[in-house]
Amino acid sequence: MAKNKNAQFKLVLTQLISDIFEKNRNIALNHKQVAARLNLSDKAAVDAVLEILIEKTEKGLFVRPERGKFKLKEQKTFVNGTVDMTADGSAFIVPDDEFEKDIFVAPRKLRNALHGDKVKVYVFAKKSGGRRNEGEIVEILKRAKTEFIGVAKVSERFAFVIPDDRKMLHDIFVPLSDLNNAKNGQKVQVALTDWPEGAKNPIGKIIHILGEQGENNTEMNAILAEYGFPLSFPSEVEKEANAIPETVNPAEIKDRRDFRDTITFTIDPIDAKDFDDAISFKKLANGNYEIGVHIADVSHYVTPKSSLEKEAQHRATSVYLVDRVIPMLPERLSNGVCSLRPNEEKLCFAAVFEMDDQAKIHNEWFGRTVINSNRRFTYEEAQEVIEAKTGDYSEEILKLNELAYILRAAKFKNGAISFESTEVKFKLDEQGKPIGVYVKERKDAHKLIEDFMLLANKKVAEFIAKKGKGKQKYTFVYRTHDSPNMENLTSFASFASRFGYKIDTKSDKTIAKSLNYLMDDVEGKKEQNILTSLAIRSMAKAIYTTKKTSHYGLAFDYYTHFTSPIRRYPDIMVHRLLACYLDGGKSADAEIYEAACVHSSAMEKRAADAERASIKYKQAEYLENNIGSIYTGIISGVTEWGMYVEIEENKCEGMIRLRDISDDFYVLDEKNYCIIGQRKKRKYQLGDEVKIKVKKVDLSKRQIDFSLMQD
Secondary structure, eight states: OHHHHHHHHHHHHHHHHHHHHHHTTTOOEEHHHHHHHTTOOSHHHHHHHHHHHHHHHHTTSEEEEETTEEEEOOSOSEEEEEEEEOTTSOEEEEESSTTSOOEEEOGGGSTTOOTTOEEEEEEOOOOTTOOSEEEEEEEEEEOSOSEEEEEEEEOSSOEEEEESOTTOOSOEEEOGGGSTTOOTTEEEEEEEEEOOTTOSSOEEEEEEEEEETTOHHHHHHHHHHHTTOOSSOOHHHHHHHHTSOSSOOHHHHTTSEEOTTSEEEEEEOTTOOOOOEEEEEEEOTTSOEEEEEEEEOHHHHSOTTSHHHHHHHHHOBOEEOSSOEEOSSOHIIIIIISSOOTTSEEEEEEEEEEEOTTOOEEEEEEEEEEEEOOEEEEHHHHHHHHHHTOSTTHHHHHHHHHHHHHHHHHHHHTTOOOOOOOEEEEEEOTTSOEEEEEEEOOOHHHHHHHHHHHHHHHHHHHHHHTTOOGGGOOOOOEEEBOOOOHHHHHHHHHHHHTTTOOOOOSSHHHHHHHHHHHHHHHTTSTTHHHHHHHHHHHSOOOEEESSOOOBTTTTBSSOOOOSOTTTBHHHHHHHHHHHHHHTTOOOOOHHHHHHHHHHHHHHHHHHHHHHHHHHHHHHHHHHHTTTTOEEEEEEEEEOSSEEEEEETTTOOEEEEEGGGOTTSOEEEEGGGTEEEETTTOOEEETTOEEEEEEEEEETTTTEEEEEEEOO
16 A cells, blocks of 8 residues: 555656646756755755656656756757647647647647748647647747628627637727728628737738628629738739730640641530630541630740739639639639630630540540630530430530540549549529528430540659659659558548448558449448548548659549639649650759749639638528428537537538537537437437527538437
């Protein structure tokens, strides 16, 4: 018993000694200095401190930087990383070094850091038995955001902005002199101007009034501003765009391959205005087919160092919200000069292939072209031709569809993965309010275009990658996709097995094959969306880079983005580099292009987040008019505070909070993707079908709350 008490005493004293070093920024101290800071003065206690310091130094907890002095042993005292805020006001710092573990920071040790900020954090030595790294922020290196979107709350003496961003946990104080005429309840954009030491709230200045809360235009612009996308083009960019003539200069045509007399058409969504790809088709005397994938020659108009170029590089992508497109380029270019509209001469960059009936490529050519599109098809019109086997250019479309089937089959045979998740679309009234929700269908006409675009992207990447090897390798922009993290994939395979699906994780090919079987099997079933989204989450994310080449999801050794320069900046870079190398130019500066790739990848993610936010808003707005309605849904996510349910009928997703389920006390079983009642052991698992009632909708937070309808 006495032995146990002594061991307990030594453990407590060891933790107290560790705390002393942590509180003193781990400066070297001798045993008497440590004892003094612990208010220990009798000889036995001071000797006990020395004994522990010596013993734990031998075991690696402390080190002796100099004779007679000790400090905590540490791998890294200071770590740079990114703040990931939690709902309770604490945070985890995700280190820049991917091999370091996340560091927990308590709210009082955040030093006014906000979600996404780059920070320097002091890492405390782990206490004996401690399970996680803990630290304290000592410096904010770079703010992720200094502007926020929120609702102005104005009174006679003061004003605040309540941010929409759920990760921004502080209201922003606004002096009345900095209101910029904002009224109570309006949606505004506010910039942080100061955050005095010790102050609970930051101080800000309203820089833009977005409009009345709840109006469609206000809310969509608020989402764009929240994710950092500008609401208009600078005047010098518009001026440059407007100065470009609509018609093609005849002098430009003589240096291009002329396809104006070759049958050419576009196939796009019914509401599309920017047609950046066209297909030409010609039957050759030898029985083969010449098929050209013609892409708008944006780089001819957007030239280096121009204002158009700087703006395109900064935006990096067009943004597609529920009811609008925010183009990367001014409409003069995106919908006019560059758009491959029918019966107009247009400048293009093309990949042209000679193919036989088995879709085998006999010849390929890359270069600049001029076209005159004969017809603009919508996907629906092209699909009608495919199904009826008659109509405008039916011979050409049917042959292209036949070849696309062969290309598709070869792609999947080679190990590509088919992810067919459902895409939600809204029917909107004149005010932009959702009056219906439907799921968009993908038919042969969509896949035909996709397969020929994939072919062009793949072959352009192959052409450059094989043009130079080793030190002679040419700098290029690739679209890459790493193989999946095995831990994530094993976890997904375990979950999929609950629905009777088997994922073979022996090799990349067996993974792809079994995932494709799953995707075919699950199509049209209630669990399709959940399994597809979980499968995608288990995969690595595709990025732009000059460093790697392969694309796991498509099973291509080389892949790039060549086919959408109107809406993606990387495609403009690809056109420029391809033109340079076709003309015999030297390899470009990899460092410059890699930096642009990193920025483009980040902006692509931001645009996807903005699109998802607009969908969430419209889902909430749609269900706001259906409070009290009862639906059947599928459990699409489980957390320690609730479970997410996706309504089968309209794909709207909301949450059932665990505290609102009254028949038992439920807790999360993370390992088995379910929540379990502690008394009755009733289980609700990911993928289960449940009946729900729409309980509450918070439009400003884009949140939907459901009630569980129990038996």
